[in-house]
Amino acid sequence: MPENRPPSEHLPSPLIGAERRELLLREAVRQGLLDPEETPLAAFLDLDAVTGTVAALHAAFPAALDVRHAFAAKANPLGPVLRRLRALGMGCEVASPGEFAQALAAGFPPELIVLDSPAKTRRELALALDLGVTVNIDNWQELARIDALLAGRRSAARIGVRINPQVGGGSIAAMSTATATSKFGIPLADAGNATRLIEAFRARPWLTELHCHVGSQGVDLDLMATGVAATAAFAERINRELGRRQVTGLDIGGGLPVNFADDRIAPGWDAYVDRLRTHAPVLFDGRYRLTTEFGRSVLAKSGFIASYIEYTKEAGGRPIAIGHAGAQVATRTVFMPDSWPLRISAHHPSGRTKHGTPVPQDVAGPCCFAGDLIARARPLPRLDPGDLICLLDCGAYYPSNHFSYNSLPEPPVHGATTTPTGTVHFTPLRPAQPLEALLTPTPA
Ligand SMILES: *Cc1c(COP(=O)(O)O)cnc(C)c1O
Numbered sequence: 001m002p003e004n005r006p007p008s009e010h011l012p013s014p015l016i017g018a019e020r021r022e023l024l025l026r027e028a029v030r031q032g033l034l035d036p037e038e039t040p041l042a043a044f045l046d047l048d049a050v051t052g053t054v055a056a057l058h059a060a061f062p063a064a065l066d067v068r069h070a071f072a073a074k075a076n077p078l079g080p081v082l083r084r085l086r087a088l089g090m091g092c093e094v095a096s097p098g099e100f101a102q103a104l105a106a107g108f109p110p111e112l113i114v115l116d117s118p119a120k121t122r123r124e125l126a127l128a129l130d131l132g133v134t135v136n137i138d139n140w141q142e143l144a145r146i147d148a149l150l151a152g153r154r155s156a157a158r159i160g161v162r163i164n165p166q167v168g169g170g171s172i173a174a175m176s177t178a179t180a181t182s183k184f185g186i187p188l189a190d191a192g193n194a195t196r197l198i199e200a201f202r203a204r205p206w207l208t209e210l211h212c213h214v215g216s217q218g219v220d221l222d223l224m225a226t227g228v229a230a231t232a233a234f235a236e237r238i239n240r241e242l243g244r245r246q247v248t249g250l251d252i253g254g255g256l257p258v259n260f261a262d263d264r265i266a267p268g269w270d271a272y273v274d275r276l277r278t279h280a281p282v283l284f285d286g287r288y289r290l291t292t293e294f295g296r297s298v299l300a301k302s303g304f305i306a307s308y309i310e311y312t313k314e315a316g317g318r319p320i321a322i323g324h325a326g327a328q329v330a331t332r333t334v335f336m337p338d339s340w341p342l343r344i345s346a347h348h349p350s351g352r353t354k355h356g357t358p359v360p361q362d363v364a365g366p367c368c369f370a371g372d373l374i375a376r377a378r379p380l381p382r383l384d385p386g387d388l389i390c391l392l393d394c395g396a397y398y399p400s401n402h403f404s405y406n407s408l409p410e411p412p413v414h415g416a417t418t419t420p421t422g423t424v425h426f427t428p429l430r431p432a433q434p435l436e437a438l439l440t441p442t443p444a
Pocket of ligand 1: 075213215217255294295296
């Protein structure tokens with residue numbers, strides 16, 4: 001890597017951009033993956049772009065450090081996606097029995113799986129301990145459960161405690177996990193907790209890690225790094241007061257925000273690592289094994305959702321284009337439009353990009369409630385029935401977190417790769433949910 005490369009905040013990825021998306025969309029139409037009658041809605045993940053993103057993540061941390069990058073499964077738990085991320089050298093962060101099972105099925109070795117749910121059952125904990133999966137304890141009662149479970153078994157699991165560094169929230173309240181009253185972790189600044197934690201570590205030599213996750217989207221890099229710094233400082237304090245290096249691992253969570261405004265990867269991991277170096281230099285001196293838990297930033301920019309426009313109309317002077325992508329695939333955008341705006345691109349039925357004078361239009365989904373709008377008064381070339389639209393930056397959380405409103409089935413998700421000569425290959429990441437799957441069998 002040349003020394004004088006530009007800061008990653010402004011580094012355009014050649015694999016992410018309008019031209020690349022247009023190519024994939026045109027090929028998807030040509031190869032029949034999108035069809036106005038059969039498949040009016042489908043999601044795509046550019047697997048070449050994902051490969052580049054994961055490589056950038058690995059490159060952002062010094063090679064000499066012991067870093068485990070555990071992909072946050074909730075951002076996209078589809079089996080082929082998890083298997084691909086495993087093949088690219090990632091681990092997996094899971095937070096429910098379902099995600100735990102998905103990570104195991106995808107072949108992640110237990111030592112690359114991190115279990116973080118705030119509501120782990122005894123059975124889930126026992127399985128993690130027996131397999132040797134890393135467990136981050138969320139609260140005092142869970143600590144007591146682990147005590148009881150360890151009394152009867154040997155375990156190779158790395159066990160840590162999630163602390164809430166209480167450094168404050170970001171711009172999206174529901175995504176801010178380090179506020180004073182957050183439901184996650186043990187609040188470090190609350191009266192008595194720091195000393196109680198030190199004593200808990202003293203009594204339990206098997207407690208060897210600290211974990212924090214400051215927030216997801218809407219949290220700025222300095223706030224994230226401040227939370228990590230508080231966690232690292234507390235690890236140092238535990239080790240100092242115990243007079244031994246008991247805490248050997250730091251899990252710094254995920255949460256790198258994604259730029260939904262244009263095609264730039266901003267901020268990049270380099271920028272975050274730079275902030276971490278400033279706030280928590282101890283992370284880089286090689287004394288701690290590190291774990292990260294990025295989700296959204298690993299996949300968001302590499303995915304899009306494509307939908308045909310079925311009808312167009314005018315109401316109260318406003319043009320409205322009605323398509324098939326609505327709250328079922330873009331739940332957060334529809335219910336919290338100010339926090340989760342999505343870019344939309346307009347295309348001819350062939351997939352070719354549509355040019356033309358932008359006209360403010362509402363872009364509506366298929367759900368039967370008035371608020372099912374992907375965008376309001378969005379300036380776009382005037383959409384016509386049969387056109388295609390793409391919702392951009394949807395590779396994480398969107399198509400994989402389906403909302404079953406109106407019995408709308410899960411759309412297919414396709415992975416795309418391109419040969420050096422430019423041939424686009426699609427592989428199924430999830431088949432379309434057949435309508436039969438929505439028919440609950442009548443009890444006998
Ligand atoms: C959601 C979550 C993540 C991933 O957050 P992103 O914003 O997708 O990077 C990581 N760790 C924990 C504990 C989480 O809850």
